[in-house]
Amino acid sequence: MKKTILIILLFNSIIITAQSSFNSEDLKVTKSDLTINTYEKDSTANALVLYEQGNSYFDKKDFILKTEVKHKVKILNREGFDNANVKIYLYNDDNNNKKEKVEDIIATTYNLIDKVVITTRLKKADVFEEKYNDNTTLIKFTLPNIKEGSVIVYSYTLISPFMFKYKDWRFQDDIPKLYSEYRASIPGNWIFHKKLVGGKKLAVSTIEIKKDCLTTYNGGSADCEESVYAMKDIPAFISEDYMTAESNYLARIEYELETIRGMDGRISHYTKTWETVDKEFRTDGDIGRQLKKSVDAEKLLSQDIFNEPDTLKKAKAIFNYLQEDYTWNEKYRIFKDVSVKDLINDKSGNVSSINILLHNLLEESGIDVKPILLSTRNNGFATKLYPVISDFNYLIVQVTINKKTYFLDATDKYLSFGEIPFRCLNEYGRLLDFKEGSKWIDIKPSKKSSIMYNVDIHFDEEQNLVGKVKNRLTGYHALHAKKSYYPSEDGYLNKLENNSPFIEISNHEVTSKGKTSDKFSESYDIEYNIDEINQTLYLNPFIVKFFAENPFKLQERTYPIDFGYKDNYLYSFKLSLGENYSVKEMPKEIRLTLPNDAGNLSFASKMVGNDLHLLFKIDFKAPVYPAEYYPYLKELMSKIVDIQKNSLIVLNKT
Structure with missing residues (x-):
């Protein structure tokens, strides 16, 4: 009897039917809800x-x-x-x-x-x-x-x-x-x-x-x-x-x-127009007042900077002065605790304080400069439908010199002039112009970022495989390398050697000019640690791998692939065989192109005299790809990883 009552009570609280699929119509729990344990x-x-x-x-x-x-x-x-x-x-x-x-x-x-x-x-x-x-x-x-x-x-x-x-x-x-x-x-x-x-x-x-x-x-x-x-x-x-x-x-x-x-x-009225918001910004207690705050440029800047007649050189010098003398406290506040005076006294401040001081020094120097409000990549897009000021969490400046515009952010001591942090590459921002009115502008790097490696190796008198590597990185690839190298040269070299365990590195030299250079160039000598098996050498030509693994692993991706910037990669490899070796096998040619020629890779090898040449090129022509490109990018990345990992040169001893 107790068991019968229990079953009746359970039927009152749960529907048990012969359904073969989940019940997605209401909160009632069905037999299928409990018995099906997979989602097709x-x-x-x-x-x-x-x-x-x-x-x-x-x-x-x-x-x-x-x-x-x-x-x-x-x-x-x-x-x-x-x-x-x-x-x-x-x-x-x-x-x-x-x-x-x-x-x-x-x-x-x-x-x-x-x-x-x-x-x-x-x-x-x-x-x-x-x-x-x-x-x-x-x-x-x-x-x-x-x-x-x-x-x-x-x-x-x-x-x-x-x-x-x-x-x-x-x-x-x-x-x-x-x-x-x-x-x-x-x-x-x-x-x-x-x-x-x-x-x-x-x-x-x-x-x-x-x-x-x-x-x-x-x-x-x-x-x-x-x-x-x-x-x-x-x-x-x-x-x-x-x-x-x-x-x-x-x-x-x-x-x-x-x-x-x-x-x-x-x-x-709660939602305002941009015209109303612009008027409020002019009188705002933080940003508005600080943007109009007069600064003594002659007192803050050196005489060389203050008296520089060339406008572009002067703007670069002011930018470098802010980078060197002031430290970002890593706070993103742009509407609270903004004080140019406190920044000058403390030598440290938030994003707005640093870039507003940059703005004011440039303006005092007669340079066309305007602030830009934006939302960082991790913060999400600012809505364009109507003003939502809380959507913004960052401020940079735009400088116009000789009809050319530059985006500037002095919070990062490794940025070159005209470069902004990667966190700011979030498609667009709001340019504040208190005379003409604010407007939306695109936030995109003006140049491609690139990685170029040149590897030239040969057999020395003892038949050791030795050579030289030269590389040049630009844009955000250079920025990443500078942030790795300059704080710790030893740590950088250790990482470089660990990434290529089959080579030894010596005579490393950085040939680019300082941590604010727009490129990072280096060279070093290498010696391969490679075994000869039955008078045959097996050699992977890639001492550097652009991508260690395929970053795209989803079955389907419904949102864009956002690299942030256009970039390309070039790996040039030359092997001088000398008189003691000949090529038995070398990698086959591969070409792959994205739809609408939005990107491509090419890999080719050929003999020129007694020298083996390899050329590996990757080109991403867009900073952002729609989700429809995902399967093609996934295939492209898979091929890139495979080429770097499995390419093989087989040499026979003559």
């Missing part, structure tokens, strides 16, 4: 969202924003257990004594054990609260009794007094989802900008107007825009090399408050 569309998935829903609305009683959140997740294997750890972040505004809170947390784990469904509920005592930072409280809990094959269902309600901060919804995450839905009810007197991010199409997108959905105590009322947005079969988002911030590509919907029309007729 993604064999690498450790967990799978079967169904989730968010529902945001303004409560009619107390006029606060409520969001009901529901999730049903399948745990496919042990690696997916972490999805049973739930974190909820609540915003606090201590200055106004307001804070978000969460109510009605319900969480249940479902397991199928010996054909019996076992449910385990989360206890209230297992919900924990802690301070995350000054403005955020963290609520966290872990679903109980998690096993491989478990299905977890949890729900809660977010309560927010911040009506201007409408709930965003993320359709995509690091595990795949079968169905994700968001419902939003917004009174007509609240006007929001809506932005769909990530480039994925909505499976459901409906909007209806509900009459008199909200009424006030004095008889005022408002209609509501009630929208439903949903996506189906959403792939997991997996990060990989050569990308900017995840936030640029994760499928989601965002809301930005534009205007509130009060029941009493008053109108408050």
Whole structure:
């Protein structure tokens, strides 16, 4: 009898049918949800969202924003257990004594054990609260009794007094989802900008107007825009090399408050125009005032710099002075704690302080200079739809000399004039011009970055294989090398030798001019450690490998491949055979080209007299490639790695 009652109770809480697929229509847990333990569309998935829903609305009683959140997740294997750890972040505004809170947390784990469904509920005592930072409280809990094959269902309600901060919804995450839905009810007197991010199409997108959905105590009322947005079969988002911030590509919907029309007729605008923002910047207590701050250029600069008649030389000298005399404290603040005076006194400051001082010294010297606000690669793209000042976290300057423009950033002591840090290569920025008005501009390097190696080897009198290597790096490849070499020459050499264990290096010399040079050039002598087997030598010609492994490993990539800059690679190899060896085998010619000639590689070998010549060239002609290029780039990289690793020259002793 007890067993019969138990089964009846279980049938009331769970639907057990003959389904052969997951239930992605609601929170009900089906037999298939519990018995199917693989996801055919993604064999690498450790967990799978079967169904989730968010529902945001303004409560009619107390006029606060409520969001009901529901999730049903399948745990496919042990690696997916972490999805049973739930974190909820609540915003606090201590200055106004307001804070978000969460109510009605319900969480249940479902397991199928010996054909019996076992449910385990989360206890209230297992919900924990802690301070995350000054403005955020963290609520966290872990679903109980998690096993491989478990299905977890949890729900809660977010309560927010911040009506201007409408709930965003993320359709995509690091595990795949079968169905994700968001419902939003917004009174007509609240006007929001809506932005769909990530480039994925909505499976459901409906909007209806509900009459008199909200009424006030004095008889005022408002209609509501009630929208439903949903996506189906959403792939997991997996990060990989050569990308900017995840936030640029994760499928989601965002809301930005534009205007509130009060029941009493008053109108408050929250989203501003760029014209309004430009006016505010002119009088801003930090950036605006600091940009207009007068500096004593004659006192700060040496007489040689101050009296330099050539404008370009003078700009370069001022830039180098900032690099040498001031140190970036690695803080990105651009709207707070900006002080040119404190920077001059302390010799250290944040991004804005350093580059505003650069701006002001250039301006005092009669040079055309303007500030640029931008968002760094890790910070995500700044929206272009309307001004969102919080999107920006960095400031550089633009100089125009003899009709040519240069981007400058004095925070990095290794940058050459006209070069900005890699972190700033995030496609575009906002040029501030307080006379003509601000505008969007592209942030792209003016030149390609390149790596060029020339290897020339021969057999000496003792039949040792020796030679010389010369290389030249430009652009961001040079910047990386300078940052590796100048702080520690010994460490650089050790790394160089470890990267090529079959050679010995001697007489190393850097021939480029200093750490702010626009290139890095070096040369060194080498001797191969190679064994002769039955009068035959086997030689891999690549003492340097441009790519040690293929960085592209995904089955499919749905976001762009962002290198940040155009670049090319050249490896030239010459082997003088002398009289004692002849070539038995040499690498075959290979050519591969990306669609639309957007990039290519070529590898060729030939004999010229008694010399063997190899030439290996790679050219990436675009800084950013659309996702459609991914399979072609993956194939190209695979071929590059294979050529470097497996190319072989076979020599016979004559």
